[in-house]
Amino acid sequence: MVSQINAVVFDIGNVLIRWDPNNLYRKLIPEDAAREHFLSTVCTMDWNIEQDRGRSWSDALDERIAAFPHHEEHIRAYYERWEEMLDGQIDGTVQLLEELKASGAPLYAITNFSSEKFEVAKQLFPFLATSFLDTVVSADEGLIKPDRQIYQTLIQRNGLQPESLVFIDDSYKNVLGAQAVGMQALHFEGAEKLRSDLKMLGLRW
Numbered sequence: 001m002v003s004q005i006n007a008v009v010f011d012i013g014n015v016l017i018r019w020d021p022n023n024l025y026r027k028l029i030p031e032d033a034a035r036e037h038f039l040s041t042v043c044t045m046d047w048n049i050e051q052d053r054g055r056s057w058s059d060a061l062d063e064r065i066a067a068f069p070h071h072e073e074h075i076r077a078y079y080e081r082w083e084e085m086l087d088g089q090i091d092g093t094v095q096l097l098e099e100l101k102a103s104g105a106p107l108y109a110i111t112n113f114s115s116e117k118f119e120v121a122k123q124l125f126p127f128l129a130t131s132f133l134d135t136v137v138s139a140d141e142g143l144i145k146p147d148r149q150i151y152q153t154l155i156q157r158n159g160l161q162p163e164s165l166v167f168i169d170d171s172y173k174n175v176l177g178a179q180a181v182g183m184q185a186l187h188f189e190g191a192e193k194l195r196s197d198l199k200m201l202g203l204r205w
Helices: 022-028 032-041 045-053 057-067 069-080 091-103 115-124 148-158 172-180 191-200
Strands: 007-010 017-019 086-089 107-111 134-137 165-169 184-187
Touching: 022 032, 022 069, 045 057, 057 069, 086 091, 091 107, 091 191, 107 148, 134 148, 148 172, 165 172, 172 184, 184 191
Parallel strands: 007 107, 007 165, 107 134, 165 184
Antiparallel strands: 017 086
16 A cells, blocks of 8 residues: 555645634634634634535625624624634645655645635645645535545546545544545644655655
């Protein structure tokens, strides 16, 4: 199995670029308990993932504002100031990505991302637009990891063999999803460990 791996598939958020709503909401809601309450009851991860599945931001905002009208300003900020949730690229992983690309390794990506915000991310981080032979964006497909079909979309669209791929994600459930379709998969816990893990799998660059 190790010797068969010949392509690398990256997740993007919190593998290549940092994203955390707290980066924005620390500015808007300085008090920890109030901020935690807002992000756990109003603009929750479950609500956000529906934009990653393809729901429009207009519909998402309307739904939340109808449910929590007294939080309208902070709800709208989730969309209008989304870029402030980002905290730069993860340098060690981006360096590894660049080394792999320079070596000629085929590179792909599968990401849970809203279509609109992924276009913003590519403008802010141009390597997201130039590094991959193909990027499967969840909202474009109406699928989110760890749905096995999102991995199959990459495999089928590019004529790949799952056993020839190693997938990297910071979410362990997404790692398991990739393994379920026959891919090798690594749980991302930092750039240096990733570099070591890839070498243990037999990749050389």
